Amino acid sequence: MMRPNLFYADLKDSYLFFHISQKVQAYRQRHPDAHLYRMGIGDVSRPLCGAVIQALHEAVDDQASSERFHGYMPECGAPFLRAAVAEHYRRRGICLSDEEVFVSSGASDELGDILDLFDRDSSALIMEPAYPAYVDANVMSGHRIIHLPSGMDNGFVPEPCPEAAADVIYLCSPNNPTGAVFTRAQLEQWVRFANENGSVILFDAAYEAFIEDESLPRSIYEIEGARTCAIEICSLSKTAGFTGTRLGYTVIPRELVRCGMSLNGMWVRNRTTKTNGVSYILQKGGAAVFTDEGQRQIRENIQYYKENARLLTQALDEIGIWYCGGKNSPYLWLQCPDGRGSWEFFDYLLEEIQVIGTPGEGFGACGRGYFRFSTFGSREDTEEAARRLVRLLK
Numbered sequence: 001m002m003r004p005n006l007f008y009a010d011l012k013d014s015y016l017f018f019h020i021s022q023k024v025q026a027y028r029q030r031h032p033d034a035h036l037y038r039m040g041i042g043d044v045s046r047p048l049c050g051a052v053i054q055a056l057h058e059a060v061d062d063q064a065s066s067e068r069f070h071g072y073m074p075e076c077g078a079p080f081l082r083a084a085v086a087e088h089y090r091r092r093g094i095c096l097s098d099e100e101v102f103v104s105s106g107a108s109d110e111l112g113d114i115l116d117l118f119d120r121d122s123s124a125l126i127m128e129p130a131y132p133a134y135v136d137a138n139v140m141s142g143h144r145i146i147h148l149p150s151g152m153d154n155g156f157v158p159e160p161c162p163e164a165a166a167d168v169i170y171l172c173s174p175n176n177p178t179g180a181v182f183t184r185a186q187l188e189q190w191v192r193f194a195n196e197n198g199s200v201i202l203f204d205a206a207y208e209a210f211i212e213d214e215s216l217p218r219s220i221y222e223i224e225g226a227r228t229c230a231i232e233i234c235s236l237s238k239t240a241g242f243t244g245t246r247l248g249y250t251v252i253p254r255e256l257v258r259c260g261m262s263l264n265g266m267w268v269r270n271r272t273t274k275t276n277g278v279s280y281i282l283q284k285g286g287a288a289v290f291t292d293e294g295q296r297q298i299r300e301n302i303q304y305y306k307e308n309a310r311l312l313t314q315a316l317d318e319i320g321i322w323y324c325g326g327k328n329s330p331y332l333w334l335q336c337p338d339g340r341g342s343w344e345f346f347d348y349l350l351e352e353i354q355v356i357g358t359p360g361e362g363f364g365a366c367g368r369g370y371f372r373f374s375t376f377g378s379r380e381d382t383e384e385a386a387r388r389l390v391r392l393l394k
């Protein structure tokens, strides 16, 4: 009999968002006319910027022209986009060759696929609270998972410790859900630790564009020694509104070698086997993000979300609730007031002021008693949600 991948039986139900939607649905049935303020969403609300839309239109026209038509694309990415991404890093003082950049269909796809590079018997360190896909992708791959909890005492930024010596180390900065950002000194510690132990860091930089404090690293390659121990996974989803359009990129330096095998070379082999490249049209749209005009326009959208963050942090300050994130990140992570549990606080906000957030325990056991707000909603809803929070909790 065919034996399925039995590791799937070890997956826990993805209970968080299902449970939220059930609760919201039940509330809607009881209050069909109520407006709900969705501060839980991780999806963007601003449309793609003009420079991207124009490039997408032009690329569609190319596909209608026998001279400019593109069929299969190079599996590792179109040369024009690999070059644009490498140049984008160069402008920030990070030297990469175009061949170290791989175009992807988004960070989620890549975070799952990249596990092909690691042995079945690998261990994976996941610092919690964490983006739930890290755990699930490693369960599916049969990896041993080491959960490293973090908390208020370390600002939700854990330090290396002997138990953390895993084969694969996930670092997400700015973090989803906590909004915490690793400082240069903290990343230096992790890079040293990974090099000493032969680990590989998977650096999830999906939210790097939200870092405004210049002293904070936006890329792991700002840290000396990272080229021998880190893969960086990036996304245009939150940076440029590509959540529904799908595009990202991954950096694998040539110096990243384990057991004599180049991970860059292995990934080339993987991509040339498992993909036929990302759509030409989308890659043209993506390249527009890295032009001067594209950068200016995406900044406007990011500033819009940052103003939402300012409104919410101002409300939390006024109420006197402990939180982190919000400044260099689109997420705010708060301690539920009055000792309430995450789900209790969720129900309270929904019932009393129709504000929806995300209960912290959905991101790992140490998220119990915490709550996440996202700043990706509309300005109108965020303003009203902030007003309602102050009225209810002050």
Ligand code: PLP
Residues within 6 Å of the ligand: 042, 105, 106, 107, 108, 109, 131, 172, 175, 176, 204, 206, 234, 235, 236, 237, 242, 243, 247, 248
């Ligand atoms: N990594 C983190 C930390 C995320 O929060 C998300 C999406 O919310 C992703 C990756 C996935 O991004 P993408 O839309 O590129 O798949």
